[in-house]
Amino acid sequence: MDRAREPLDEGPGFGGEPVIKTLEELLNLPDVKQHISEENSKRIENHLAGKSEASSIQRALQGIGAWLSAIFFLGFLGVSGLLRSDASMLTLGVILLGASVGLERGLRSTFVTQLALALAIAGNCLAVVGFTELTDADLGTGILAHGVIGSVVYVFHTNSTYRFLAAAMLSLFAQVWILESSSKFWMFHVYVAVHVALIGWLFFRGTDRTELRPLATAAVIMLPYSMVVLAWRQSWSYRTLEIEHLLLPSNAIIVIGLALLLRHVVREQGWFRRRSNQVVLLGLIALGVFTTPGVLVAIGLLALGRACSIGWVTALAHAFLVAFIFQYYHSLDIDLSYKSLVLAGSGLLLLVVRRFLVTKAGPHNSS
Amino acid sequence: MRPTVHALEELHREGLLSDEAFDAARESLPAVDQGSRADWGRGLLLVYGSVLLLAGVVFHFAFNWQGMSKFAKFGVVEFALAACVACAWRKGFETFTGQVLMVGASIMTGVLLAVFGQIYQTGADPYELFLGWSALIFGFVVTSQLAGHWFLWLVLLNIGLFLRWEQAGVPAEVAYEWSCLQLGALNGLALAAREWCPARGQSWLGSAWLRPMLVSGVLIPMTFPLAHCVVEADDITLLRGVIGMAWFGLAGGLYWWYRDKLPDINVIGLVIFNTAVILLIFIGDVLLEPLNWDSGWLLAISIASLAVMSGSGMWIGRVSRLMKARDSEVNP
Structure with a gap:
């Protein structure tokens, strides 16, 4: 029995043409490769390798290590009695941030980078909490403080993980503050x-x-x-x-x-x-x-x-x-019965649209 | 990396592609990108449309549960199951539509078992449902030849084994380590199948994302007994000690295999991260806690976290460079 086959489900490619799945394959096409010098070819290879999985894993480990370290370090500061007052929190926070920026821009090693990140996280937390407690400010002012501190440190601190965390935390705090009340x-x-x-x-x-x-x-x-x-x-x-x-x-x-x-x-x-x-x-x-x-x-x-x-x-x-x-x-x-009909109807609608698109594409035409 | 305009623009901006090379690559792109974009869009519509439709059927069934006769309940589910299989056969089991329909048939099998248990009040434990479900859909999984379907089947098996320990093992005072061992062995077998079968014509099992998922499924259950050994070193049972020691062989074996035989930096990363976690637990619980430092313990573990994670990062970087050097020797 003949079975209906959709163009999508044909073997590789459309109309018998080979499918190019990677950027490397595209750049190796004769029409393209003739315009790329040997030297640039190597540089492109190194550039793509730089976006490697190893560097992503290393960044993830760096982030986890810094977070853990910052949490334990903050715990140490809290338990040890070194944070005697709100002013000392703010002062220590600023010192840690400064030290973090200095380390990040100075020595270059995996350990130092991670230490700098941990100090930045801990320093940011201390500075913001210290400022908020010292001025007896509300959540909105605390968020503003984080925004200012984070923005300044963002400019000087080259670690992308800190920059991401600072921006994400600002967004999170802003959202919490906005949704606090309907006004x-x-x-x-x-x-x-x-x-x-x-x-x-x-x-x-x-x-x-x-x-x-x-x-x-x-x-x-x-x-x-x-x-x-x-x-x-x-x-x-x-x-x-x-x-x-x-x-x-x-x-x-x-x-x-x-x-x-x-x-x-x-x-x-x-x-x-x-x-x-x-x-x-x-x-x-x-x-x-x-x-x-x-x-x-x-x-x-x-x-x-x-x-x-x-x-x-x-x-x-x-x-x-x-x-x-x-x-x-x-x-x-609405009750579950109507919901189930709405769900099934939505699913059917998507499948009908898909069927329409497949029919419109034709058997060997991807446009 | 996928060939996209965005990727080409980035290379052009970095000065790695001349204007002529960029234009030539850009011209070749529509034939590549448009087709794949259409494929991707239609694939999304198929998956989400099927999921919504299936969910609607399941919820409709759930709502009308009380008012339906048992024959109606069985009839609806069995009809849906048969329809999925029939349509998959009509479309072709090897087509994406056919594969999605076979996944639907697997879901309906689970619904059928649940209905059966409810109507006849068999008193079966939930783990029996999951294990029975896995057994019944094995044929569908092999027929569909879809990696995601196979993974779903493995998840059901894992849940069934875990629940079996929880519901039957715990009352009988069976040690949790047996459950860990079973889960590790099951996922280990699955990993072996994933590596062995593609070379023997079953390329559908060769999806790249399966490997790190299966390695995690092996490492995580085998880590718990070892961590327990470290934390409660004065209360180590024979089984826990043996599994704990087996972890070393397992981690070492995975490290060697995926560094030298089937190079995969993601798996190496998982093994190294797993090792780092065990090391941190060891440092915190065995080396530092006996010192009774109070707050000093927190400072020490903070420094230890940095040291262990940065060391792990350096280790991964070194292995990655070794793999690249080896790869360029083989493929100059």
């Missing part, structure tokens, strides 16, 4: 706008600014995380029409960001004039209005991870997409 909820849209702009600019315009890459990484992780927190808080404390209405500005910001991202990825002139792309855009707007903005964020990250070939971003996007879809259906104010 500050309007700031959440500013928060979303800043993160969307940072992600867009840093991944597509400012890619030569390697010192800002930790900032981009923090934005990619904290934006969907804040959506998860907001969605779950909504489900048990804010579940009113008023709050849903207030989310529309964030939805709009994310839709615009996603549309610009897709346009950049597709890279066609007059992207918005094509009928099929207008349908995609309308679909995205509908998705943003009728579900949670988190779904749009996750889709955006999927597209970003795919376009920039960053595996961890794609994996993170999948995890968050599942979380947002689960949260959305869980929070629907």
Whole structure:
């Protein structure tokens, strides 16, 4: 019996052409290779090797070691009685930060780099807590203090792990402060706008600014995380029409960001004039209005991870997409029977769209 | 690294690609990128669409549970199961759609077992459900030849073995170390299969992501008895001591195999990290705690954490350089 085979499921490639799966294979194509000198070929090889798995593992170990060390060191300071007052906390924090920057810029070894990172983490915590306690400030002022301290140290401290942690913690604290009460909820849209702009600019315009890459990484992780927190808080404390209405500005910001991202990825002139792309855009707007903005964020990250070939971003996007879809259906104010119909209907809709796309692609046509 | 415009732009910006090379590579890119982008998009729609549909079916079933007769309950689930298998056969078991349908059939098998247990009140323990489920879907796994499906099957087996110790072993005062040994052995066999089968025509088992997952599945259960030995050195049972010692052979074996025979820096990283954790527990509990330093213990363990992790990082860097040097000798 003949079995229907979809073009997607054919063996490698479309129309018998070999599939090029890696950047190295692309650069080895005759048309390309003739323009690359022997010397540049070696340099490209070294450049790609520099983004190796070993360096990622080393950075992860560095981060874990520094975190552990900082926690135990802070515990030591607390138990030993060295921190006699809020002023001493602030002073010691600043000293540790200074020492960290000095070590980072001075000696170069794995141990010293990790020590510098641990001192930076411990110093940052001490300085912020010391300042907040000394001035008897509220959470907002404490966040501002962290922002100032983190920004200054960011400029001088070259360790990408510290830079990422400083940015991520600032985002986390800001989110906690904003969601503290509904009177500050309007700031959440500013928060979303800043993160969307940072992600867009840093991944597509400012890619030569390697010192800002930790900032981009923090934005990619904290934006969907804040959506998860907001969605779950909504489900048990804010579940009113008023709050849903207030989310529309964030939805709009994310839709615009996603549309610009897709346009950049597709890279066609007059992207918005094509009928099929207008349908995609309308679909995205509908998705943003009728579900949670988190779904749009996750889709955006999927597209970003795919376009920039960053595996961890794609994996993170999948995890968050599942979380947002689960949260959305869980929070629907209907009984399980209707929910199951909505779920099954959504699944069928996606499968129908897929079937349509496969049919449109034709048996050996990838366009 | 995937061939994308972003990657080419980065190389061009770094001065590694001339304008002509960049333009030539960019022109070759659409045929590569667009096709793979369409593939990827359709694959996502298939997976998420199937998951949502399946979830809807399961929840609908759960909602109407009380009102359905037992024949209706069995009928719905068995129909869904049969439909998945039939559609997979129609599409072709080797196609991605067919494979996803076979995963669906595996899920429906689990639902069928749960329904069976509920209707007939067999009194079976949950571990029996998981082990039975794994046994019944083995045929589906082999037919679909999908690495993710096989991994799901392994997860079910692991859960079944763990629950077996928890529900049957604990009341009978069976040591938890037996559970650790069983889990380590199971995942070790799976790892061996992953390495052995692709060379014998089963390339579907050769997915790169499987290896570090399986190595973790071997190392983690075998680490607990050793850590227990370190923390409670005055209360070591024979079994715990033997497994603890076996860890050394296991870690050493994995290190040697994946450094020299099948070079894989991710596995080396896992082994080294596992070793670092054991070393830190040893330093904290055996070397430092007897000194009764109070706060000094915290400072010492802080320094030890730095030393151990930075040493591990240096070790990984050294192994990576060795692997690259060896690789360039073999492939000049």
